[in-house]
Amino acid sequence: MAPAPAVLVISSQVAAGPVGASAAAPALLSLGVVPIVVPTIILSNHPGHGRPAGISIEAPIIGAMLHRLSELGFLDECRCILSGFFAGPEQVETAAEFIAAHRAGNPGLYYLCDPIVGDDGELYVNHDVAEAIRDRLVPLAQGLAPNAFEAGWLCGRTVRTIDDARNTARNWPGKDIIVTSVPEGDSRLATAVFSGDEECIVDRERLAHVPHGTGDLLSGLASGHIAKGEKIANALPDIIATLDRVIAASEGSDSLDLARGLES
Numbered sequence: 001m002a003p004a005p006a007v008l009v010i011s012s013q014v015a016a017g018p019v020g021a022s023a024a025a026p027a028l029l030s031l032g033v034v035p036i037v038v039p040t041i042i043l044s045n046h047p048g049h050g051r052p053a054g055i056s057i058e059a060p061i062i063g064a065m066l067h068r069l070s071e072l073g074f075l076d077e078c079r080c081i082l083s084g085f086f087a088g089p090e091q092v093e094t095a096a097e098f099i100a101a102h103r104a105g106n107p108g109l110y111y112l113c114d115p116i117v118g119d120d121g122e123l124y125v126n127h128d129v130a131e132a133i134r135d136r137l138v139p140l141a142q143g144l145a146p147n148a149f150e151a152g153w154l155c156g157r158t159v160r161t162i163d164d165a166r167n168t169a170r171n172w173p174g175k176d177i178i179v180t181s182v183p184e185g186d187s188r189l190a191t192a193v194f195s196g197d198e199e200c201i202v203d204r205e206r207l208a209h210v211p212h213g214t215g216d217l218l219s220g221l222a223s224g225h226i227a228k229g230e231k232i233a234n235a236l237p238d239i240i241a242t243l244d245r246v247i248a249a250s251e252g253s254d255s256l257d258l259a260r261g262l263e264s
Contacts, residue, residue, distance in 0.1 A: 005227040006034040006077045008069075010062070010095050011084030011114075011216070013039040014054075017255040019046045019213035020085050024220025030242075030262040031224035036074060038065050041087045046212045049254060059090035066098045075102070079227035080110045082219060083137060086125070092132035099140055110226050113141035114219040115150050119181075123153070143176035143232065145219040151179050162190055162201060169194035176232050178222060180215060191218070191240060193233045200233040202240045210247055211256045218243055 007028050012020030025035035040062065043054035069075055081099055086092045103109050115138060117123055117130040134154050138144060144151075152159040155171045162182055169177040174196075182190040190203035221242055225235035246261030 003077050004032055004034050005079040006036055006075070007220075007223045007227050008036045008038065008066075008075060008078050008081045009084070009220070009223075010038050010040060010066075010081070011116075012041045012043065012087075013037060014043045014045055014052075017045045017049050017212065018216075018258055020216050023213040023216040023256060023258065024082060024084070024223070026258045026262055027217050027220035027242075028224045028227075031221070031228065033224040033227050034077065035220075036069065036078065038062060038069070040085060040091050048212050056087040057091070059088070059094040062091055063094045063098065066094075066102075070102065078106075078109065079229075080112060080223045082112045082114065082223040084114045084216060084219065085116045086129055086133065088126075089128045089132040092129065092136055096136040096140060099137075103140075110143065111141045112143040112145060112219065112223050112226060113137045114145040114215065115154060116215075117150050117153060119147055119149050121149060138172075141175060143178065143222075143226070144172060145178040145180070145215075145222060147181045147215060148179060148183070149181075151177075162192060165190075165192050166194060166199070178218075178232065178236075180218060191236065193236050195231070195233050198231075198233045200236045202236055204240070204244065207247070211250050211254055213256045214243060214247065217246060217256060217258075 009021045009024050014022045021037045028035040041056045043052040045052045115133050148159040151168045165179040165182050176195040178193050180191045184190045184203045188203045189206045192201045221239045249261035250257040
């Protein structure tokens, strides 16, 4: 039997209230894909639940972990790298150097960058981190998964409509662009994939309350479908259906209920 494909996830990790890699890893397992997680920060919880306790992982330690995983063969079945939250620009540089070097020896490896820099009109990482993601990671990526604010910030424009998202995607020719949380009127939000001449748009009702971590869950699901050799535009309806199932299972909670929501 052929080994299962794997995805290397470089992002935050939390003990409770799944966000970052803690949301992406279960999503990958639900698709039969092996998650390999290198944390950039380890926290008790997302700050939205209250002040967390934890530790940021120093860039040299991240680099050492990545290189050791490669040396030991754990990345031999890696079909995709997914990056998410970074706590400092040195971490971004370390990840960029590794991704560039690892892809040079593995030309079929796909890199999906979830440029986690902000939402709702403002940055929630330090400006030097956001600039490092924009300048070092975005150019390396075959795919990007920003929310509407992040897509606009990366290009110096505002994304308020699907047409705005489509025009913004043209700034990255040759890349697969997944733009989330695009307003469709006052009551709906759309997620759109733009990939060359192909596009897929799925819109849903705007919900009053959604737990933290839905963006991380979406990018985790996307990376899993990519690792399985699927086109992201074709996979988007399934990704959104899974996301909606998790949100429904999480009703009344401030945390995503992945145990029930990801059940097939």
